[in-house]
Amino acid sequence: MKILTVVLGVVFILLVLSLLASTIMELIAAFLGLRGKNLKKALGNMLIGLKKDGSTEDGTFFKKFQENALFKQLSFKYSSKTTNPPSYLDSKSFQSILFDIILGDGKLSETDIIEKINDIENADLRNVLNQLIRDADGKVDEFKKKVQDWYNTVMDRASGWYTRMAKKILIYVGLSIAIILNADTLAIYERLENDPETLQQIVAMAQDIASKGDSVNIVKQNLSFEEASAQMNYIIENNINSIKSPLGLGWKNVDFEKLTFYDWLTKAVGWIITALAISMGAPFWFDILKKIVSIRNSGAKPEKE
Numbered sequence: 001m002k003i004l005t006v007v008l009g010v011v012f013i014l015l016v017l018s019l020l021a022s023t024i025m026e027l028i029a030a031f032l033g034l035r036g037k038n039l040k041k042a043l044g045n046m047l048i049g050l051k052k053d054g055s056t057e058d059g060t061f062f063k064k065f066q067e068n069a070l071f072k073q074l075s076f077k078y079s080s081k082t083t084n085p086p087s088y089l090d091s092k093s094f095q096s097i098l099f100d101i102i103l104g105d106g107k108l109s110e111t112d113i114i115e116k117i118n119d120i121e122n123a124d125l126r127n128v129l130n131q132l133i134r135d136a137d138g139k140v141d142e143f144k145k146k147v148q149d150w151y152n153t154v155m156d157r158a159s160g161w162y163t164r165m166a167k168k169i170l171i172y173v174g175l176s177i178a179i180i181l182n183a184d185t186l187a188i189y190e191r192l193e194n195d196p197e198t199l200q201q202i203v204a205m206a207q208d209i210a211s212k213g214d215s216v217n218i219v220k221q222n223l224s225f226e227e228a229s230a231q232m233n234y235i236i237e238n239n240i241n242s243i244k245s246p247l248g249l250g251w252k253n254v255d256f257e258k259l260t261f262y263d264w265l266t267k268a269v270g271w272i273i274t275a276l277a278i279s280m281g282a283p284f285w286f287d288i289l290k291k292i293v294s295i296r297n298s299g300a301k302p303e304k305e
Contacts, residue, residue, distance in 0.1 A: 002193075008292045009192040009199055010185065012206035013247070014277045015285035016239045017183055021173045021278045022219045023232040025166055028173075030225040035087035035162065036075075042158035043089075046151070047125060061101065061122050068097045087222055091148035091155075098147060102129075110138045167279050174278030175271060181240075181249045184270030185277065191247055198246045205242060210286075210293040219282045 029035055047062040065071060066085070070093060074086040099108070102116045114133060120126040132150060136142035177183065192199045220231060244250060259267075277285075 004292065004296060005199065005203060006189060006192045008206055008289070008296065009202040010189050011285055011289050011292060012202055012209070013183070013188055013243060014185070014274070015209070015282060015289055016235075016243055017174070017177055017181075017274065018278045018280070018282040018285050019219065020232070020235050020240060021170055021177055022282050023228060023235055024173050024177075025170055026221065026223045026228040027225065027232060028169065029166070030223060030228050033084050033087070034165070035222065036085035038158055038162045038165075039087065039089060040085040041161075042154055043085075046154055047122070061120065061125065064101050065097055068100060070097055070100075091151045094151045095144055095147045099144075108140060110140060113140065113143065114138075167281075170279040170281070171275050174275035177278065178271040178274035181244070182251055182254065182267075183249055183274050184267050185273040186266060186270040188247060188270075201246050202243065206289060207293055210290050 043065065044059070044062055047065055048059045071086070071089075074089060074093065075084060102120070103112060104116070110133075114130075117126055117129045117133065120129070128150070129147075132146040133143050136146050192202065220227075223231065
């Protein structure tokens with residue numbers, strides 16, 4: 001049971017560090033507009049293709065999409081600059097903008113839609129829309145739904161692109177946090193195993209956080225730069241500082257002259273482990289934390305989900 005308690009303490013530390021890393025990731029994403037750029041890339045893949053003669057389309061249709069009044073309004077809503085793409089666009093808004101560009105002043109009827117689709121210069125987009133309207137049996141309402149479903153499918157893939165990119169960035173963020181705080185997972189485990197008083201403090205904090213909320217709500221996403229900055233400061237003041245002193249994190253009390261090559265090598269391995277663990281994300285560690293707390297409290301395995 002002691003090993004499980006120590007593991008609980010380590011998992012809690014990794015959770016707190018992951019919370020900080022995830023918030024820093026949100027800060028980076030907001031500053032660089034990563035979600036907006038990811039959305040723009042996905043929309044470009046959907047709306048830029050080949051012309052009727054087989055040459056590469058110049059993106060005229062995509063430009064019209066970005067110049068649409070609704071798209072510009074959403075850009076302003078999610079960004080302080082209308083030149084930046086919005087970080088989020090729902091399927092109904094996509095379908096509305098697409099239809100506005102295709103139909104222009106035309107009527108929303110089966111005949112007009114088919115005629116306007118066939119006038120689209122972009123062969124790839126034209127073929128996709130013709131296929132969708134055939135699947136909808138020419139019914140306008142069903143065609144709208146098909147277009148929305150197509151958009152959602154592409155956005156699911158785009159979400160995967162963003163997640164993979166964010167995970168790579170999180171590894172570097174995690175490594176930076178590990179080095180700055182001297183958060184060596186191997187040393188943390190050893191400290192908790194040999195210091196019952198510190199272990200007791202950490203476990204008490206772990207049980208407290210496990211009783212609050214769930215993994216879905218533990219990390220707020222799609223924050224503005226100001227919101228992410230405020231959340232980062234809150235985590236540092238209320239979470240990082242609460243574990244920093246008991247664990248002796250940081251470099252203040254480190255005697256560099258006594259550190260051997262082996263000590264530095266061990267630290268480097270511990271930092272890398274911390275960085276990789278942080279890249280798993282705070283929700284992952286929160287779920288693990290709750291399961292371990294459940295096992296400790298009940299003495300039995302939690303029910304399988």
